[in-house]
Amino acid sequence: MCRLAPEAIARLERLGVPFSRIKASQSDANQNPSPFTLHPSLKCIAQRRMGGASAPRACYAQDYTGLKILHTLYDHAWHSGVTFLNEHLLLALEPHRAYFWDIRQGKVVAVNAKAIVLATGGFGAIYHGHTTNLYGATGDGLAAAYRAGATLSDPEFVQFHPTGLYSSNILISESARGEGGYLVNEAGERFTDELAPRDEVARAIFAQMQAGGKVYLDLRHLGKEKLEALLPQEMALARLHEGVDPTEALLPIKPVVHYTMGGIETTLKAEVKGCEGLFAAGECANMHIHGANRLGGNSLLEIVVFGEIAGKAAAAYAKEYDNSVPISDRAEALTQRIRKICDRKGGENLYTLRRELGDLLYEKAGIIRSADGLKAAQIKLNDLKEKLQAIDLGDSSLQNNQALVEYLEFENALLLAELLIDAALKRQESRGAHYREDFPETNDLFAYHIEAKQGGADGNA
Amino acid sequence: MVTLKIERNGTIEHFEVSEGQTLLSALYEIKEKYDTTLTFAAGCRASVCGTCAVRVNDKEVLACAHKVCDGDVVAPLRFHPLLRDLKVDKSQALQTLQRSEAVLHHYGEAVLAPKDAHKTERQSDCILCDSCYSACPVLAVDEAFLGPFALTRAYRYAIDPRESDNRSIIDAIQQKGVWDCTLCGECTAVCPKGIDPKSDILQLRTLSAQAGYSDPNFAAQSFGTPDFGGGFGFDPNGGF
Ligand code: SF4
Ligand code: SF4
Ligand code: FES
Numbered sequence: 001m002c003r004l005a006p007e008a009i010a011r012l013e014r015l016g017v018p019f020s021r022i023k024a025s026q027s028d029a030n031q032n033p034s035p036f037t038l039h040p041s042l043k044c045i046a047q048r049r050m051g052g053a054s055a056p057r058a059c060y061a062q063d064y065t066g067l068k069i070l071h072t073l074y075d076h077a078w079h080s081g082v083t084f085l086n087e088h089l090l091l092a093l094e095p096h097r098a099y100f101w102d103i104r105q106g107k108v109v110a111v112n113a114k115a116i117v118l119a120t121g122g123f124g125a126i127y128h129g130h131t132t133n134l135y136g137a138t139g140d141g142l143a144a145a146y147r148a149g150a151t152l153s154d155p156e157f158v159q160f161h162p163t164g165l166y167s168s169n170i171l172i173s174e175s176a177r178g179e180g181g182y183l184v185n186e187a188g189e190r191f192t193d194e195l196a197p198r199d200e201v202a203r204a205i206f207a208q209m210q211a212g213g214k215v216y217l218d219l220r221h222l223g224k225e226k227l228e229a230l231l232p233q234e235m236a237l238a239r240l241h242e243g244v245d246p247t248e249a250l251l252p253i254k255p256v257v258h259y260t261m262g263g264i265e266t267t268l269k270a271e272v273k274g275c276e277g278l279f280a281a282g283e284c285a286n287m288h289i290h291g292a293n294r295l296g297g298n299s300l301l302e303i304v305v306f307g308e309i310a311g312k313a314a315a316a317y318a319k320e321y322d323n324s325v326p327i328s329d330r331a332e333a334l335t336q337r338i339r340k341i342c343d344r345k346g347g348e349n350l351y352t353l354r355r356e357l358g359d360l361l362y363e364k365a366g367i368i369r370s371a372d373g374l375k376a377a378q379i380k381l382n383d384l385k386e387k388l389q390a391i392d393l394g395d396s397s398l399q400n401n402q403a404l405v406e407y408l409e410f411e412n413a414l415l416l417a418e419l420l421i422d423a424a425l426k427r428q429e430s431r432g433a434h435y436r437e438d439f440p441e442t443n444d445l446f447a448y449h450i451e452a453k454q455g456g457a458d459g460n461a
Numbered sequence: 462m463v464t465l466k467i468e469r470n471g472t473i474e475h476f477e478v479s480e481g482q483t484l485l486s487a488l489y490e491i492k493e494k495y496d497t498t499l500t501f502a503a504g505c506r507a508s509v510c511g512t513c514a515v516r517v518n519d520k521e522v523l524a525c526a527h528k529v530c531d532g533d534v535v536a537p538l539r540f541h542p543l544l545r546d547l548k549v550d551k552s553q554a555l556q557t558l559q560r561s562e563a564v565l566h567h568y569g570e571a572v573l574a575p576k577d578a579h580k581t582e583r584q585s586d587c588i589l590c591d592s593c594y595s596a597c598p599v600l601a602v603d604e605a606f607l608g609p610f611a612l613t614r615a616y617r618y619a620i621d622p623r624e625s626d627n628r629s630i631i632d633a634i635q636q637k638g639v640w641d642c643t644l645c646g647e648c649t650a651v652c653p654k655g656i657d658p659k660s661d662i663l664q665l666r667t668l669s670a671q672a673g674y675s676d677p678n679f680a681a682q683s684f685g686t687p688d689f690g691g692g693f694g695f696d697p698n699g700g701f
Contacts, residue, residue, distance in 0.1 A: 021573045076565075170507050
């Protein structure tokens with residue numbers, strides 16, 4: 001990945017990504033010594049040092065690098081005539097076919113393909129109410145791949161960001177601490193080194209919370225002028241989402257789920273192990289790049305580098321593949337299943353259960369874990385799985401049924417929660433983002449990946 | 462508690478929700494407590510995905526960035542086919558991205574300076590929330606108008622020093638494009654990202670003029686000549 005990075009950046013540059021720049025006069029002095037000879041058009045791209053890095057390496061586009069890459073690619077996709085099937089939720093995969101729920105039309109759609117690339121993102125949203133991820137990041141692609149025979153690995157490695165706003169989970173960036181902000185408890189005392197690595201800070205905060213206290217970010221001593229100049233975004237977000245003016249009051253925060261390192265086992269050519277014609281890239285895939293804890297900046301690099309590898313591998317595969325696709329018969333069964341869910345009467349509320357699952361994972365399978373906590377979580381999870389069957393959606397419409405979509409996502413969330421808790425229980429050590437208070441040390445007997453495969457015994461690799 | 466008045470397929474329904482929260486979390490409160498059929502679009506909760514735009518008291522806002530106020534009237538975006546309640550179909554509006562040729566066409570190696578990056582910093586913050594599209598009065602009368610966000614994007618690529626030939630962009634924004642805008646500024650007023658499509662459109666007019674185009678309306682009015690060919694294309698008598 002690192003070797004391919006300069007070419008990946010060059011490709012984004014050619015596509016028109018609006019990278020931040022440095023002056024040409026600085027570009028030679030300030031850049032890393034690099035084994036690559038770079039054209040001046042690339043040397044002028046600004047780089048910043050990310051947490052854990054020893055030099056400024058990450059190219060960026062203001063504060064919105066991911067967004068700007070995404071939209072630039074999106075513009076190219078429109079221009080090249082790519083067809084988008086918006087509002088199609090992946091239901092199931094089989095060799096050379098994917099089944100979707102067409103949310104608008106309210107029907108199952110089967111799409112045949114010589115090759116399929118999954119780029120469906122992570123599953124941080126299973127920690128509902130405790131994550132910076134969007135609502136839909138419930139691991140739908142992972143769940144479909146798992147049900148189709150793929151292997152999922154490392155689900156226990158979940159990265160927390162130390163400072164999300166307490167009630168809305170909106171991210172307050174590291175720069176708030178970098179500029180000199182303090183973390184304080186209810187007594188107003190500092191209790192940790194604010195600039196320690198993310199996982200350490202997150203654990204220190206969570207320990208305070210477990211002891212029943214609240215934790216705050218104290219920025220007041222920095223002064224209004226400095227705050228408005230250095231952290232304008234953060235100031236606005238705190239006022240809007242938390243109703244707190246950080247120039248005058250303490251800002252309530254908590255660690256929130258940010259990234260899931262685990263995912264679908266793939267080869268370095270992005271092929272999903274065990275599934276013909278299926279490829280995966282990005283947060284949904286696990287190419288063992290991030291280990292047990294991801295470094296800042298690496299997720300964007302991963303999607304750019306392996307997105308290309310997956311695309312090319314899928315294209316090459318499709319060219320070679322000339323078998324006809326099997327005749328579909330699952331659409332009807334999938335439709336029946338969805339009809340039943342829509343018509344079901346029962347006493348459970350989807351949104352209440354979704355919150356309960358999020359709270360459960362956060363408390364028992366989050367930043368600090370233990371055998372007792374994880375076992376309790378397993379019991380409660382089984383309870384939630386039973387309650388799932390009694391959910392009354394209260395909306396029997398097939399078209400544009402948002403509750404139905406959120407129900408199907410919740411099913412996937414429950415599956416991933418189960419795999420996560422199982423793996424966290426098995427890993428009787430602490431490593432990276434996975435911390436067991438009953439096994440606080442890293443133990444090299446566990447220097448392997450925990451894998452899960454449907455129907456099969458969980459394996460070690 | 463505050464009362465929200467939500468427009469649902471033409472009728473207004475009242476809901477009591479807790480105060481001090483964003484409109485988006487209030488919509489979920491309604492869904493959990495009163496009515497799971499209430500339909501809206503949502504994603505990031507943090508003003509970056511652009512999914513959740515609606516109209517509150519006749520002004521476009523992001524639901525995740527609007528604090529609920531007592532009596533707020535909430536309605537779906539205009540000029541988009543309504544799917545259900547507050548959820549609209551954006552596919553037609555997004556087609557303007559294709560029609561405006563808003564993309565880097567012919568990459569030419571260029572050494573960019575910080576000031577080059579600053580020039581399109583704002584324009585490239587666009588999250589395609591469609592607020593500006595819904596606010597634009599021209600779209601009320603002409604659904605073929607390219608609309609503000611596509612033109613802002615076209616501008617972003619047209620002035621990119623890496624674009625060695627922006628002719629196809631400039632050509633694409635003449636018909637139902639830069640000259641059809643009334644420069645009313647409604648788009649600029651509602652953009653949650655502080656983007657100013659109106660001034661980008663003005664700049665595009667200058668670029669168009671430099672490329673030999675002229676305002677067809679102006680030409681038609683001042684010289685009384687018929688508006689041939691729909692008012693676009695290179696006009697050799699266009700005042701140069
Ligand atoms: S300034 Fe032009 S594009 Fe913007 S709202 Fe007014 S007419 Fe529409
Ligand atoms: S220009 Fe602003 S209002 Fe228009 S789509 Fe982009 S972000 Fe939304
Ligand atoms: S939910 Fe993403 S912009 Fe509002």
